[in-house]
Amino acid sequence: MKVQAPFGFVTGCHAGDKFMVQATLASMRRYCPNVPTCLTVDGDFDVSDLEDDYKVIILRVGDLPSAEMRKLIAGGFHAKHAAMWEGPFEFYVWIDSDAIVWGDFTSQIRTDVDFQIFWSEISIPADATEIPSWLPHFYFDPRKLRQLDPDFDWRGHPYFSAGVFACRRNAIRFEQYFDLEAVSRRSPGLFESGLNTSKGDMGMLNYLIHTMAQRGDLKTIVSDLQHIPTYQGIAEFEQECAGMGWRFPAKISRPRVAHFCGGKPLLFNGNTYSRPFTIARLEHHRRRHGDLGAWLAVLNEDSR
Incomplete structure (x- = not known):
C-alpha cells in the first residue's frame, strides 16, 4: 500500500475480536477525530460497517503483495x-483491540524518532546480576539470545507491551524480522517461553528495538502514555469517569492509551476492570441504536 498520510492511528482485528475493535475505533473518533485511521484485518470477514462508520483505511493481511509476509504474519x-x-x-501509533484512546495525546507523539515506547519504567536495573523469571516467560531468554547476539545487554531497558507503541514505517526491515522469526522456530524457548505460542511478537519486538537502539541503528524514546489497570490501578479512571455515567469524560487529566491486556474487558468479567472500555463499546452502538439498544448490543456480544 502506498503512503497516504504522514501520521495516523492503526488498530486491527481478526473475526473473533471485531466487537472489541469497534470500541477502539469509537475512542479514536471521540478524542482524535481528525487523525486518519487504518484497520488491519486478519482474515476473510466483512468489515464494511466499520469502514462506513469510521472511514478507516482497510489493510488486509490476505492482500499483502509478499507471499512470505502473508505466511509469516497471518493468524x-x-x-x-x-x-x-x-x-x-x-509514522503511526499502533493500538491493540483491547485498548482505547483516552484523551488526545497526539501532541506527545515524537515523530522525530523511529520508535516510541509507551512505557517509561526501567524494568531491570542496569547493574542486575540475575535474570528475573518473567523475562524469558514474557519476552526472551538472555542465555539463549547470547548465542545469537553476544553483544546485547538485556539490562537497563523498559520492557513494554507490544499492544501499544508508535513507530516509523520500516523502522524494522521485514527481512530482518523474517530472519529472526526463522531463528526462533529453530530455538524453542528463545522468545516468550511461558506463553506457549509460536505466533507471539512481544519478545521479538522488544529484543529488536532494544538491540537496534543499543547499536545506534534506531532512535527511540520512552513515554508514560499507557495505563494498564491491572498494573497501575483504576483510581485515576474512576475519578475521570465520576459523574459521567456511561459516557466518555469531556476532560481527561492525563491523556493516554488505556490498555486492558490480560483477560478480555467484558462487562461481566469479574477478573478484569472494564468501565472505560465498556463506555467505548456503548459509544459505538449508541450511534445506531440509542442508549437502550447500545446496552442490549453489548449484552448480546458478551453472551456469545
Whole structure:
C-alpha cells in the first residue's frame, strides 16, 4: 500500500475480536477525530460497517503483495506489523483491540524518532546480576539470545507491551524480522517461553528495538502514555469517569492509551476492570441504536 498520510492511528482485528475493535475505533473518533485511521484485518470477514462508520483505511493481511509476509504474519500477533511494512502512514501509533484512546495525546507523539515506547519504567536495573523469571516467560531468554547476539545487554531497558507503541514505517526491515522469526522456530524457548505460542511478537519486538537502539541503528524514546489497570490501578479512571455515567469524560487529566491486556474487558468479567472500555463499546452502538439498544448490543456480544 502506498503512503497516504504522514501520521495516523492503526488498530486491527481478526473475526473473533471485531466487537472489541469497534470500541477502539469509537475512542479514536471521540478524542482524535481528525487523525486518519487504518484497520488491519486478519482474515476473510466483512468489515464494511466499520469502514462506513469510521472511514478507516482497510489493510488486509490476505492482500499483502509478499507471499512470505502473508505466511509469516497471518493468524497471529505478528499481523499488527503489516502496518510497519505495507501501511498507509509514514509514522503511526499502533493500538491493540483491547485498548482505547483516552484523551488526545497526539501532541506527545515524537515523530522525530523511529520508535516510541509507551512505557517509561526501567524494568531491570542496569547493574542486575540475575535474570528475573518473567523475562524469558514474557519476552526472551538472555542465555539463549547470547548465542545469537553476544553483544546485547538485556539490562537497563523498559520492557513494554507490544499492544501499544508508535513507530516509523520500516523502522524494522521485514527481512530482518523474517530472519529472526526463522531463528526462533529453530530455538524453542528463545522468545516468550511461558506463553506457549509460536505466533507471539512481544519478545521479538522488544529484543529488536532494544538491540537496534543499543547499536545506534534506531532512535527511540520512552513515554508514560499507557495505563494498564491491572498494573497501575483504576483510581485515576474512576475519578475521570465520576459523574459521567456511561459516557466518555469531556476532560481527561492525563491523556493516554488505556490498555486492558490480560483477560478480555467484558462487562461481566469479574477478573478484569472494564468501565472505560465498556463506555467505548456503548459509544459505538449508541450511534445506531440509542442508549437502550447500545446496552442490549453489548449484552448480546458478551453472551456469545
